[in-house]
Amino acid sequence: MVMKPFRYILIVGIIVGLSGALRAEEDYGDSFSVGLEKIVVTNRRAAGTLGEATEDISTVSAGEIEELPVKNLGEVLNYVPGVAIEPRQEFGRASPHISIQGSDSRQVRLMIDGIPLNLQSSGQADPSEFPIENIARIEVVKGSASSIWGSALGGVVNIITKDTGNTLIPKGSVTSLFAGYNTQKENFELSGKAAGIGYFISGSYMDSGGRGPKDDVLEKKGFTKFSYDLKDAGKLVASYGYSTANVNSGEFPDGSWEAQPYKQSYGKFGWEKDFGKADVRLELKHSRNDVITKSYASVDSDDLLFRTEARNMLYQLSLGSSFHLRDKDLFVLGADFDNDILKFPTYLPRAKNLKLYAPYANYTLKIDPLDINFGLRYDSNSEFGSDLSPSWGVVYHFKNMPDTLIRAQAAHAFNAPPLLWKYNANPLFDTAPNPDLKPERAWVYELGLESQILPRLWCKLSLYRSDVYDAISNAENADGDTYKKNFQKFRRQGVELQTKLRLFWGLSFIGGGAFNDVTDRATGDIVRGGGKARQSFNANIEYKNKYGLTILVLGYYNRWNESASAEPNDRKMLCDLKISQKWKNVTPFLNIYNLTNSRYWADIYYPLPERYFEGGFSFEW
Numbered sequence: 001m002v003m004k005p006f007r008y009i010l011i012v013g014i015i016v017g018l019s020g021a022l023r024a025e026e027d028y029g030d031s032f033s034v035g036l037e038k039i040v041v042t043n044r045r046a047a048g049t050l051g052e053a054t055e056d057i058s059t060v061s062a063g064e065i066e067e068l069p070v071k072n073l074g075e076v077l078n079y080v081p082g083v084a085i086e087p088r089q090e091f092g093r094a095s096p097h098i099s100i101q102g103s104d105s106r107q108v109r110l111m112i113d114g115i116p117l118n119l120q121s122s123g124q125a126d127p128s129e130f131p132i133e134n135i136a137r138i139e140v141v142k143g144s145a146s147s148i149w150g151s152a153l154g155g156v157v158n159i160i161t162k163d164t165g166n167t168l169i170p171k172g173s174v175t176s177l178f179a180g181y182n183t184q185k186e187n188f189e190l191s192g193k194a195a196g197i198g199y200f201i202s203g204s205y206m207d208s209g210g211r212g213p214k215d216d217v218l219e220k221k222g223f224t225k226f227s228y229d230l231k232d233a234g235k236l237v238a239s240y241g242y243s244t245a246n247v248n249s250g251e252f253p254d255g256s257w258e259a260q261p262y263k264q265s266y267g268k269f270g271w272e273k274d275f276g277k278a279d280v281r282l283e284l285k286h287s288r289n290d291v292i293t294k295s296y297a298s299v300d301s302d303d304l305l306f307r308t309e310a311r312n313m314l315y316q317l318s319l320g321s322s323f324h325l326r327d328k329d330l331f332v333l334g335a336d337f338d339n340d341i342l343k344f345p346t347y348l349p350r351a352k353n354l355k356l357y358a359p360y361a362n363y364t365l366k367i368d369p370l371d372i373n374f375g376l377r378y379d380s381n382s383e384f385g386s387d388l389s390p391s392w393g394v395v396y397h398f399k400n401m402p403d404t405l406i407r408a409q410a411a412h413a414f415n416a417p418p419l420l421w422k423y424n425a426n427p428l429f430d431t432a433p434n435p436d437l438k439p440e441r442a443w444v445y446e447l448g449l450e451s452q453i454l455p456r457l458w459c460k461l462s463l464y465r466s467d468v469y470d471a472i473s474n475a476e477n478a479d480g481d482t483y484k485k486n487f488q489k490f491r492r493q494g495v496e497l498q499t500k501l502r503l504f505w506g507l508s509f510i511g512g513g514a515f516n517d518v519t520d521r522a523t524g525d526i527v528r529g530g531g532k533a534r535q536s537f538n539a540n541i542e543y544k545n546k547y548g549l550t551i552l553v554l555g556y557y558n559r560w561n562e563s564a565s566a567e568p569n570d571r572k573m574l575c576d577l578k579i580s581q582k583w584k585n586v587t588p589f590l591n592i593y594n595l596t597n598s599r600y601w602a603d604i605y606y607p608l609p610e611r612y613f614e615g616g617f618s619f620e621w
Helices: 004-023 062-066 073-077 419-423
Strands: 056-061 083-085 098-100 108-112 135-142 155-161 171-179 183-194 197-208 217-229 235-247 257-259 262-274 278-296 304-325 329-343 352-367 370-381 385-397 405-415 440-454 457-476 482-502 507-520 533-544 549-560 573-581 586-593 612-620
Touching (some): 073 083, 073 135
Antiparallel strands (some): 083 098, 171 612, 183 197, 257 278, 304 329, 329 352, 352 370
């Protein structure tokens, strides 16, 4: 429950804000921007606009994140159309199942400023481990991105962090919130410039008591970035982030529970220079993830069933350059050099090491009304061989229909499995290695139409299909042990529709839906598990007025592709609410989660909490 004095302040704030809403008569004009001129870098590793992108891309800005009822990156992605985050209980719990266009989570590459974060122990990355205070925007590339980033068959999520400040007097903000289950979170950010050094610093602290015994979370996150202008010699940029947490699962249906403390750190040091028509950059990147899992027989005893400890480390050198040809065309050239280290004593007698080098190039040709892109990357992997990933794409802009375009792309993609699947072996866990495991390879096809149909109505339709060869899924050997196996061919295909409608008096509707079908072409069976949503829908209603009041109702529905053993209790519309009122430098807010008070889970071991409340305020200067 929210603390009583704080609750009364919120109620007064909401009443005053609503009175302002009744007085509002703002003229919102006859049209609104669909954002085709937004700058994106993830799909080319160089600055371009959404309107030029041959890929299906969604972006979320820092301002949009502030309006959402969210506390970490995983919760933000839950509201991005076309991205499915399988629910995993409440505050601070792991949510590694990210699916784009019916992909497995290990086929989605998660990065911060281009720093790869997927683990060699699972192939996944857990977005709940990363803060939102340092995010300038999120770029989501849906579908193959192998010709740019390598092992990314399902898509890419890249977090672009906030820039360093440029004022002598620091700017910043502080946010404090209280929520159900004895939850409290504090966070801050600060930016400025002193002695020629620009800086950005952010941090957060969250403590949640949970719903029952052994169900608590204590979480700390921080991020720093510094920049120094070398004038004619270029610019230096360095960043470092970390997340640490003690996470307890609470009681599972069989009476057991798990403790899973983790430490995550990431950072890079880079030099960049603008030579006029050419940009050059050199970056050293590093990430490290340490996770301990302790499983106990009962919340009433200290009987330890098992303990595992995994350490994933990545060192990467990235070289990149971009050239502007004919004043319009863009040519990007670069290379990545990776060194992955996996230590997992439970499954591996000794540490395993993976080395990779990968040159890449892509060219965007602009011939009005066409934007044409060609991409190519060669990956040489010391454990899984080599892959060549070409891509072709085109955007056609309708001259007589502003903000209307057609996108099409075909690409050869691949996804290398995590190292652990090749070598893991522990009879106690009924697992077996597969030294002959091969990367998945696929042909991916995408077609999209985007249009401002009416001055106040925007729609986007996307069709996609992936034919995945040597697809990886679970199998059992003669001894009954589980191992990963290559199957002949899986097919992923589906459709996604998004729409935005501005109504009147600051009221807008945002909705959409997606259908994904993943089948084993040899048997015709539906492929289960992996955090894939077979059907998903979202319907959001937003109200804003010129007095600073924002009311946002977010509804979402997912039908998960889980097996019967997970006992899914899904196929329900969940709704969240956020009300905020901005007064000069102070913004109080109230969040209500799961308005319908539904009992909901994709896996019976990980139910979502029922209805709960959250309130707080943000102060900026």
